[in-house]
Amino acid sequence: MLKRLTHDQLRETCDKSVLSFKSTKDLTPPADIIGQERAVRAMEFGLKIDLKGYNIFMTGLTGTGKTSYARAAVAKAAQGRPIPDDIIYVYNFLKPERPIAINLPAGKGSEFAKDMEKLIYDIRSEISRAFSDDSFEEQRQEIIERYQKQSMEIIANLDEIAKAEGFALQKTVQGIIAIPLSLSDSNPKPMSQEEYETLTSEQKKELEEKGRNLQNKIDEAIRKMRALDKSARREMDELEKDTALAAINPLFEEMNAAYKDNAKIIDYLKAVKNDLIANLMIVKEDRKEKQDGDEIVPLYGATGASEFFCGTA
Numbered sequence: 307m308l309k310r311l312t313h314d315q316l317r318e319t320c321d322k323s324v325l326s327f328k329s330t331k332d333l334t335p336p337a338d339i340i341g342q343e344r345a346v347r348a349m350e351f352g353l354k355i356d357l358k359g360y361n362i363f364m365t366g367l368t369g370t371g372k373t374s375y376a377r378a379a380v381a382k383a384a385q386g387r388p389i390p391d392d393i394i395y396v397y398n399f400l401k402p403e404r405p406i407a408i409n410l411p412a413g414k415g416s417e418f419a420k421d422m423e424k425l426i427y428d429i430r431s432e433i434s435r436a437f438s439d440d441s442f443e444e445q446r447q448e449i450i451e452r453y454q455k456q457s458m459e460i461i462a463n464l465d466e467i468a469k470a471e472g473f474a475l476q477k478t479v480q481g482i483i484a485i486p487l488s489l490s491d492s493n494p495k496p497m498s499q500e501e502y503e504t505l506t507s508e509q510k511k512e513l514e515e516k517g518r519n520l521q522n523k524i525d526e527a528i529r530k531m532r533a534l535d536k537s538a539r540r541e542m543d544e545l546e547k548d549t550a551l552a553a554i555n556p557l558f559e560e561m562n563a564a565y566k567d568n569a570k571i572i573d574y575l576k577a578v579k580n581d582l583i584a585n586l587m588i589v590k591e592d593r594k595e596k597q598d599g600d601e602i603v604p605l606y607g608a609t610g611a612s613e614f615f616c617g618t619a
Contacts, residue, residue: 339375349376353383354371395417399577401559408570418571421561428557429582436553437546445545453538457531469494471516481528484520486513554579 327333339345345364360595364372392415395405409607410418436442464482468475474483474496487494488501505513558579565571 339371347374349379350581352377352572392416396574399581406570407572408568408574410568421564425557425561429554432553433550433555436549441546442549444605446542449538449541449545453534456534460527460530460534468520468522470515471520473517473520475524484517484524484526486517543586549585550586554582 336527349364364376364566366372389412392412393454394408394410394415396408398404398406465475468484469487472489472494474487474494476483476485476496484495485597486502489496489503546583558575562572563574565575
């Protein structure tokens with residue numbers, strides 16, 4: 307026989323008097339995962355294996371307490387054991403796809419990260435100061451003026467040769483060309499097409515021959531000026547590298563002294579400095595952005611190369 311039930315009869319109740327607490331805040335959370343005895347045994351067994359190459363993989367529904375249990379179990383297993391090294395990962399300049407793992411004493415990983423951040427900041431400051439120094443600007447200007455003078459001497463000599471042959475030099479988008487001068491004007495000016503048509507065949511032939519010879523001299527002069535330009539750029543690059551090295555060497559010497567007992571870090575610092583000098587243009591652009599008031603980005607991270615320090619584990 308069916309019987310109508312009240313709402314009080316449809317809910318589960320318990321006798322509060324049998325409970326030993328007033329609030330669940332008074333209870334200690336369970337260290338294990340409820341209903342997962344086999345998983346707990348597997349975790350305990352896995353944590354007792356003290357050999358390299360073994361790992362523990364956990365899977366299950368979200369919200370079942372896997373992460374909390376794993377942290378608690380590992381913390382318990384770690385009690386009484388030696389504190390493990392920090393493991394940091396740094397950029398590999400030779401093989402970017404394979405970061406370099408370096409072991410450091412516990413707590414030293416974060417110190418190294420801070421030291422690298424300070425090093426990068428100091429590098430920016432010192433290079434900015436060095437490139438803004440009057441001495442650097444004077445040396446830079448001396449190089450520019452010296453090569454400009456040599457280029458001007460080449461042009462002046464070429465101009466004299468052209469005038470002696472009855473030509474004037476004119477700069478165009480295609481380069482320097484030789485234009486014949488009028489033969490009938492006491493104040494030489496470029497020969498008009500009409501005057502050219504009045505010349506005899508012998509005169510035209512002689513003019514064309516002189517023009518070809520002069521063009522060869524123009525081409526040779528251009529090659530010399532291009533060589534001077536390359537030499538000027540090389541000398542300027544050397545000046546900038548020497549200036550940058552003089553500015554940052556003390557910073558790296560300080561870092562080398564602090565980590566002299568770790569060969570991997572010494573090698574890494576050497577690679578950082580070499581890459582920095584090889585990509586000095588990036589630092590110069592970064593300095594220009596800073597002077598212009600733009601937002602400063604990491605020296606390497608925003609330009610395609612990786613940052614100095616990748617992280618700790």
